[in-house]
Amino acid sequence: xxxxxxxxxxxxxxxxxxxxxxxxxxxxxxxxxxxxxxxxxxxxxxxxxxxxxxxxxxxxxxxxxxxxxxxxxxxxxxxxxxxxxxxxxxxxxxxxxxxxxxxxxxxxxxxxxxxxxxxxxxxxxxxxxxxxxxxxxxxxxxxxxxxxxxxxxxxxxxxxxxxxxxxxxxxxxxxxxxxxxxxxxxxxxxxxxxxxxxxxxxxxxxxxxxxxxxxxxxxxxxxxxxxxxxxxxxxxx
Amino acid sequence: xxxxxxxxxxxxxxxxxxxxxxxxxxxxxxxxxxxxxxxxxxxxxxxxxxxxxxxxxxxxxxxxxxxxxxxxxxxxxxxxxxxxxxxxxxxxxxxxxxxxxxxxxxxxxxxxxxxxxxxxxxxxxxxxxxxxxx
Numbered sequence: 001x002x003x004x005x006x007x008x009x010x011x012x013x014x015x016x017x018x019x020x021x022x023x024x025x026x027x028x029x030x031x032x033x034x035x036x037x038x039x040x041x042x043x044x045x046x047x048x049x050x051x052x053x054x055x056x057x058x059x060x061x062x063x064x065x066x067x068x069x070x071x072x073x074x075x076x077x078x079x080x081x082x083x084x085x086x087x088x089x090x091x092x093x094x095x096x097x098x099x100x101x102x103x104x105x106x107x108x109x110x111x112x113x114x115x116x117x118x119x120x121x122x123x124x125x126x127x128x129x130x131x132x133x134x135x136x137x138x139x140x141x142x143x144x145x146x147x148x149x150x151x152x153x154x155x156x157x158x159x160x161x162x163x164x165x166x167x168x169x170x171x172x173x174x175x176x177x178x179x180x181x182x183x184x185x186x187x188x189x190x191x192x193x194x195x196x197x198x199x200x201x202x203x204x205x206x207x208x209x210x211x212x213x214x215x216x217x218x219x220x221x222x223x224x225x226x227x228x229x230x231x232x233x234x235x236x237x
Numbered sequence: 238x239x240x241x242x243x244x245x246x247x248x249x250x251x252x253x254x255x256x257x258x259x260x261x262x263x264x265x266x267x268x269x270x271x272x273x274x275x276x277x278x279x280x281x282x283x284x285x286x287x288x289x290x291x292x293x294x295x296x297x298x299x300x301x302x303x304x305x306x307x308x309x310x311x312x313x314x315x316x317x318x319x320x321x322x323x324x325x326x327x328x329x330x331x332x333x334x335x336x337x338x339x340x341x342x343x344x345x346x347x348x349x350x351x352x353x354x355x356x357x358x359x360x361x362x363x364x365x366x367x368x369x370x371x
Contacts, residue, residue, distance in 0.1 A: 004290050008281050009244040011299055015274045016248020022267050023249075024258045 092149035092218040096140045100213035101182045103129075103175040103189075108204040119202040121171055123156045126163075129194045130154065133177055136188040140178040140215045144168050147218040164220050171203065182209045241282075265314075266307050269321055273306040274299065276328040279335040286342040302328075 035043070067079035088094050107119040130148055133141060141148040146163040154163050161168045179185045186207045189195060198205050259267060277299045284290040306324045313320025 004285055004292070005240055007292060007295060008278065008285065009240045011274065011278045011281065011295075012241040013244040013248040014299075015271060015278060016245040016250075017252040018248075018267060018271045018274060020249045020252025021257070021259055022264065022271060023253065025261050025264045025267065 091222070092140065092147050095214060095217045096178055097212060097214045098178045099180075099182055099211055100140075100176065100178040100215075101185055101189075102208045102210050102213060103177065104206045104208075105171055105173045105175065105198065106204050106206065107171040108199075108202045119171060120159075121161060121168070121173060121203060122201070123154045123161050125194065125197055125201060125203070126161060126168075127154050128197060129175070132189070132192050132194050133175070133185070136185050136192075137179050137181060138177045138185065139180065142176045142215040144173055145216055147216055149218045151223070152218075164218070176213050176215050178213055178215055241278075265321060266310050269306040269310050269324055270303045272325065272328045272332075273302040276332050276335070277302050279332060279339065283335045283338050283342075286339060 064079060064083065068076055070076060070079075085094075089096065105121060109119075126143065130141060130143070143154075143163055146152070146166060146168070148163070152164055154161065156162075157167070177185065186209060189205075189207060195205055277295070280298070281290065281295045284295070306321075306328070309324045310321040
């Protein structure tokens with residue numbers, strides 16, 4: 001056999017191996033679904049629940065639309081007022097009263113060493129607490145007399161905790177929470193991470209289930225500089 | 238020529254049969270290596286047709302080109318510049334040139350063989366007619 005041809009053939013063989021390697025790359029990219037039946041069922045259930053909530057929301061919105069399209073002037077005005085009130089409730093502009101939980105953050109002197117000084121509540125602890133309360137089903141929140149709304153900032157400013165640009169007073173601090181199921185919230189909070197974190201900082205947390213908790217309204221200004229309002233256009237108007 | 242095609246198929250088959258695989262991260266490098274290898278192989282075939290094939294140059298060029306292409310891709314990835322496009326351009330250009338030259342050589346050879354056949358046939362017939370005349 002001609003030696004030249006054989007070398008060229010060997011090079012071709014090498015290229016063939018490279019090409020097959022390239023093909024096998026493409027084959028392995030699609031991710032395999034390795035979930036078992038139980039996991040798939042759970043995922044399906046979650047999706048169904050989400051669909052249900054979305055459907056509920058859609059139905060509410062459709063009802064509102066029907067009310068608006070009603071020709072009676074009074075109905076339209078009533079719907080508009082009702083919606084404004086709802087939105088104000090959601091935004092935290094109104095005082096809310098209902099069943100809920102009252103949390104007391106108290107300095108625990110027994111646990112504190114002399115060297116550690118007076119236990120201090122930091123913004124990180126408070127942030128974590130608020131986040132956990134929200135996760136566990138809090139509808140409306142107030143720390144001290146400051147209502148927590150969507151854009152409330154909890155910051156450390158020169159060693160003091162500021163909420164809504166106003167300083168929070170020293171311990172003890174009351175946190176008022178409105179929730180649909182106070183008992184469940186308390187149970188969750190009993191084993192929460194923030195309870196441990198507060199204990200590390202020598203702050204004890206006591207929780208009381210209350211039939212009537214009043215959360216004050218948000219008094220500051222809403223800064224909506226960076227919020228765009230898109231015009232809603234409807235074809236047949 | 239046929240031997241090369243057979244070996245190419247053999248390589249692909251063997252590679253597919255083996256369980257060896259490369260992470261998708263390196264697909265860029267691999268495709269460039271394939272391009273470089275193809276370029277060198279076609280260069281070799283062209284040299285073979287032109288009777289200037291040097292075994293040593295071919296083997297070293299084969300591996301050197303592949304390494305260079307991979308290295309260029311690597312550098313490009315590190316710098317955030319698509320430097321591998323330079324290799325793609327260079328190899329692609331040479332690939333087309335080499336293929337054109339190989340095609341011309343093959344066609345030349347084919348035509349030469351055709352004319353030779355015709356000539357031999359015509360001389361045969363002339364000789365035959367001479368014999369008949371005698």
